[in-house]
Amino acid sequence: MNNLGLLIKYEWKKLLQKKMVWVSALVVVMVMVFSNLAFLMQSYSMNYTDDYGNIVEAGGESGYERMGSDKENAKMLDGRAIDDALIKKALDALYSPDYTQWRRYDEINDLLWDVKSDYRRSGGMDEKTFYDAWLELVFSSMDSLYLTEGERAFWQKQVEKIETPFIYRYNLAWKNILGNQCLTIALLVVLLLSICLSGMFAEETRLKTDQLVLCTKNGRNRTYYAKMIVGVIFGVFSALVLYGVSFGFNFFFYGIKGYGSVLQQIAAASPFPVSVGQAVLILFGLTLLAAVLESVFAMWLSLRLDNHVAGMAVIVGMMFLTLFVRLPEHFRVLSQIWGFFPTNLIAVGRFFDSRLVPFFGKYFTNFQFGVILYSACIVLFVWFGKRRYEM
Amino acid sequence: MELRADRVTKRYGSKIAVDGITLNLSKGVHGLLGANGAGKTTLMRMLCGILHPTTGDISLGSMDVSTEEYRSVLGYLPQDFGYFPDFTGMDFLLYMGALKGLPKSYAKKRGRELAELVFLKDEMAKKIKTYSGGMRQRLGIAQAFLNEPEILILDEPTAGLDPKERVRFRNMIEEYGKEHIVLLSTHIVSDIEHIADDVLMIKNGKLIFQGIWNEEKGDLEQFYLKQFEEGAANE
Numbered sequence A: 001m002n003n004l005g006l007l008i009k010y011e012w013k014k015l016l017q018k019k020m021v022w023v024s025a026l027v028v029v030m031v032m033v034f035s036n037l038a039f040l041m042q043s044y045s046m047n048y049t050d051d052y053g054n055i056v057e058a059g060g061e062s063g064y065e066r067m068g069s070d071k072e073n074a075k076m077l078d079g080r081a082i083d084d085a086l087i088k089k090a091l092d093a094l095y096s097p098d099y100t101q102w103r104r105y106d107e108i109n110d111l112l113w114d115v116k117s118d119y120r121r122s123g124g125m126d127e128k129t130f131y132d133a134w135l136e137l138v139f140s141s142m143d144s145l146y147l148t149e150g151e152r153a154f155w156q157k158q159v160e161k162i163e164t165p166f167i168y169r170y171n172l173a174w175k176n177i178l179g180n181q182c183l184t185i186a187l188l189v190v191l192l193l194s195i196c197l198s199g200m201f202a203e204e205t206r207l208k209t210d211q212l213v214l215c216t217k218n219g220r221n222r223t224y225y226a227k228m229i230v231g232v233i234f235g236v237f238s239a240l241v242l243y244g245v246s247f248g249f250n251f252f253f254y255g256i257k258g259y260g261s262v263l264q265q266i267a268a269a270s271p272f273p274v275s276v277g278q279a280v281l282i283l284f285g286l287t288l289l290a291a292v293l294e295s296v297f298a299m300w301l302s303l304r305l306d307n308h309v310a311g312m313a314v315i316v317g318m319m320f321l322t323l324f325v326r327l328p329e330h331f332r333v334l335s336q337i338w339g340f341f342p343t344n345l346i347a348v349g350r351f352f353d354s355r356l357v358p359f360f361g362k363y364f365t366n367f368q369f370g371v372i373l374y375s376a377c378i379v380l381f382v383w384f385g386k387r388r389y390e391m
Numbered sequence B: 001m002e003l004r005a006d007r008v009t010k011r012y013g014s015k016i017a018v019d020g021i022t023l024n025l026s027k028g029v030h031g032l033l034g035a036n037g038a039g040k041t042t043l044m045r046m047l048c049g050i051l052h053p054t055t056g057d058i059s060l061g062s063m064d065v066s067t068e069e070y071r072s073v074l075g076y077l078p079q080d081f082g083y084f085p086d087f088t089g090m091d092f093l094l095y096m097g098a099l100k101g102l103p104k105s106y107a108k109k110r111g112r113e114l115a116e117l118v119f120l121k122d123e124m125a126k127k128i129k130t131y132s133g134g135m136r137q138r139l140g141i142a143q144a145f146l147n148e149p150e151i152l153i154l155d156e157p158t159a160g161l162d163p164k165e166r167v168r169f170r171n172m173i174e175e176y177g178k179e180h181i182v183l184l185s186t187h188i189v190s191d192i193e194h195i196a197d198d199v200l201m202i203k204n205g206k207l208i209f210q211g212i213w214n215e216e217k218g219d220l221e222q223f224y225l226k227q228f229e230e231g232a233a234n235e
Helices: A004-016 A019-041 A063-077 A084-094 A099-104 A106-115 A125-145 A149-160 A172-197 A202-206 A211-213 A222-253 A276-305 A310-323 A332-336 A348-352 A366-390 B039-049 B089-101 B105-118 B133-145 B165-177 B189-195 B222-233
Strands: A043-049 A055-062 A357-359 A362-364 B003-012 B015-025 B028-033 B055-060 B072-076 B151-155 B181-185 B196-201 B204-212
Touching: A004 A019, A004 A222, A004 B089, A019 A063, A019 A172, A019 A222, A043 A063, A055 A063, A063 A099, A063 A106, A063 A172, A063 A222, A084 A099, A084 A106, A084 A125, A099 A106, A099 B028, A106 A125, A106 B015, A125 A149, A125 A332, A149 A362, A172 A222, A172 A276, A172 A310, A172 A348, A202 A276, A202 A310, A202 B089, A211 B089, A222 A276, A222 A366, A276 A310, A276 A348, A276 A366, A357 A366, B003 B039, B015 B028, B015 B039, B015 B204, B028 B039, B028 B165, B028 B189, B039 B151, B039 B181, B072 B133, B089 B133, B105 B133, B133 B151, B151 B165, B165 B181, B165 B189, B181 B189, B189 B222
Parallel strands: B028 B181, B028 B196, B072 B151, B151 B181
Antiparallel strands: A043 A055, A357 A362, B003 B015, B003 B055, B196 B204
């Protein structure tokens, strides 16, 4: 009998009986909950100088009130084209002495600022200058990324798919998930998996149970796969739980609306012709795949180093290194490779990265190639691990 | 069928732990004697397929040591081994049963029989972390017998057992050796004198004696001690 199902059951038992696994999972979920509720503990006010030179404080709001006014203002703008009329209203509001008027068009003014930060000084803005500036922003960012002519031609076609004028959509939940949550989840998953899975094989050596396991019929082949399957399910489940917390809180507070809003509404310089909801789903899918990769990597390290703490240190060290060290874009290949580390790829900022990967005569975006690369790495780490385990 | 080890060597860098040992073990109890660090455990770990020999071959009939087939007829009790502290005694035996490829129902039935045999029947629902050293050793003995192995390799099996348990377990091994191949390593020479059909003595990784020990050859313990005194004098 191969007993794979039974072996998987016992591997689950071993993993879940560790206090460290429960404690770290609880801490990570609490961090996620806190990051979704932190806004309630904030308060918002604004100081400005009136015509007589007096400093005036306006708009004292609690976090909860601020959420309410954000929702109200965004709903008021929902469905309106970002055209001459709306841009004019937003600009008028900016110069209005009424604080509530500024706030009402905050979302539009933020977008105008993202596209052309000096728009207030350069004689205002209208629909034509806004969309011209937007196109200039998209393509000038490609200069700084050292794109080839072929890549530019690829993006030219993609950008043409983005309909203008943009239609403003209420999308606060999706915006918050994309802007604030995806990277947090990616980091928390790495942290959790490094703690829980780096001991998957090494703990057997520490507990001296390895010699009992290795001399049994199923102790080599099936035990290896049972451990790998349990680790991968744990990794994917962790990512799902954290996304579940994030989706739950954001949809509860802001509602589900806005899946189809244009990505450029919150990431103006991005050339990707996708909606905000699609962007969230892309990062969600990549997080699940990265969770599989991180799980098999952590278990491979566990085998290779035969030490729980050493494996954990390598993963956490890599996480901080890739998070804080940025390679300049003029090292085109190196910096692009650097961008494929999970904590670099799973971030809203990657939607600004228009560098492509030529592969078998086709161009792939970073996200598309990330799927190919992560899948290949998963297969390699499982294979290397198998060889190591059989030694 | 015979368990054959053909010129088996294990090197760690420049250190030779086991040096060209050749063995043919048939049914019966084979006592393995040797000082600490002589290479007994390394040899047994190779016979169990845990360590790969640097050179040489190990097989049972046509089954190579690296095959599942070989491991499925093997029972091993390591000298110093660990447990999953939060498993109950029965969980541990069922897990070992799953590892040994036994059907769950059979592993359960056999686990209960063995628990009774090693006097752990009433302790099987308790977590292993609550067991005493002797209870853990008895649980280890039970797992080694779980699959009714053709080859039973026991490394210091009576360590931690009280004298009464030791004698009882010694008899159990003797009985089992009538139909199976048992390799027993211990420092307790009298245990080997009592139950071993033949004696293997290992020193500095080399087999220095293999054969039947009888009264005509004198006292085994004296011979054993002499070998190590000579070793110490030469060093």
